Amino acid sequence: MYSLLLAIIYIAFISLGLPDSLVGAGWPAMQKDLGVPVAFAGIITMIIASGTIVSSLASERVTRRFGAGAVTAVSVGMTAAALIGFSTSGAFWTLCLWAIPYGLGAGAVDAALNNYVALHYAARHMNWLHSFWGVGASISPFIMSWAISSGRGWSSAYLTIGVVQAALTLALLLSLPLWGTARRRGQGGGAEAAGDGAPPTEDGEHHRTHVPLSQALRIPGVLLILAAFFAYCALEATGILWAATYLVAERGVGAATAAAFASLFLLGITAGRFLAGFVADRIGDRQLIRGGFAVVGIGALLLALPLETDLLALVGLVIAGLGCAPIYPAIIHSTPGNFGRRSSQAIIGIQMAAAYTGSTLAPPLFGAVSTWTGMWILPFFLAALVILGLVMSERLNRLVAAREGAA
Structure with a gap:
């Protein structure tokens, strides 16, 4: 079960990287179709970045209340919905609207997954997981290139990756029972769970205590x-x-x-x-x-x-x-x-x-x-x-x- 969850997390990190290169790779075609200035790409990326900052700061409270597994599943679901929304957008302002849930979902899942891996897996997995993010980020420009060169258009690339994200959301929802099992094993103090130099896990009640931003x-x-x-x-x-x-x-x-x-x-x-x-x-x-x-x-x-x-x-x-x-x-x-x-x-x-x-x-x-x-x-x-x-x-x-x- 522990290894199965790790495999799902690896897939999740590939999925995290998939959307990150799409705007840059597809913007020349998107800008032309939407009839907006080239510089408007910065507006979309700023909206996404603002959402990720907000959700990252709120991730501690949300994750402690609902758990890393649930937060990851819902956040990936938000990203999937946003990407599918991108694929249906025929105007720039609708892209800006869909960029809001995209940013909020990306920030929350990033913080929740990184903390979960830091607590429960060894240092080697943290490096390999972020390497898998790079795999996803490297694949998406090729998907965009295929969509444009085949005549399907940039929207097809967003739809393809949105469907992939939706499938991952389903897999994450089905895996929710595994997250608790891995957490209990991680609290047992095993080398695989504790990782490199991590201190022994504190009492489980402490993990449910909110740490305010000002206190942190x-x-x-x-x-x-x-x-x-x-x-x-x-x-x-x-x-x-x-x-x-x-x-x-x-x-x-x-x-x-x-x-x-x-x-x-x-x-x-x-x-x-x-x-x-x-x-x-x-x-x-x-x-x-x-x-x-x-x-x-x-x-x-x-x-x-x-x-x-x-x-x-x-x-x-x-x-x-x-x-x-x-x-x-x-x-x-x-x-x-x-x-x-x-x-x-x-x-x-x-x-x-x-x-x-x-x-x-x-x-x-x-x-x-x-x-x-x-x-x-x-x-x-x-x-x-x-x-x-x-x-x-x-x-x-x-x-x-x-x-x-x-x-």
Whole structure:
């Protein structure tokens, strides 16, 4: 039963990634059919991001009341309904309306699933699960390409993935009894459940106690990890959006080559998380975070080197993607160990909000900065975020170590 639920969660993470690339992949065709400016894509993504932030902040209260399984099933159901709604939309304003339940569902399921895995599964599964998210995010552009090239139109891609999400919703509803079984096994303190460095599970009554947002923010070290998570997601989103433009504008790389290596940045994250899963339990979350930021810094340095050859810049982009890979899963998985299992759902919800805030604000901020300075500043912008994330995470490590030593 425990393994069956894990398999369902893996499928859920693929499903989580499926819709994330659809707007970007389909927008050229969508924009033309809807008759709106190109920039209107930002309105849709901002509505989705706002919904994810709101539902992430509310996830602790909702999950404690209804359980991670029910929240996941309902949230995926909301996402399925929104995607099917997208497929029936013939006007831009209806897309904006359907973006609301899409964002609310995505944020809630992200926070609930991440906390459940952090509490009940080992570090390797957290890395592999996020690698499976990358698989889903990589598949959806191909689905959109197939739908458009076959003459079915962009709406067919949304309908296809919406139906997949609906089928997953049914599977999640049927699996609800398994979630309680896995939770009870996780509270037994097994190595598989506790994972890497997690403290023993507290009394079950404590898990039903609401941790208010204001209380969670006052826990020592929470603001540090929020800053680190913000920095990581900001550099990841900035790299994904602007890497190809930097290679073309500043390094003179051909557009096709730049596009290929920009996609390798995302594929590097996916492959890196898969590889990190094999060593995560031995290395530990702290070393994965520390090493990940350091490797991203090396990649940014290679991007910045003013050499005639472009090879090091291209290699630097791939290295940066590999460095990004373990940071997100390790931050999430370390949350129960750093702050206690009772507070983990509240803190992970806030972390998700910080993540979405960073990934939403940083790319346009860099775009504004680069208009004044030039695109050459990208490696230095990424390096500044690396330094911020590394400093904040190391300060948290010292704080946790001091607390553990005093205990």
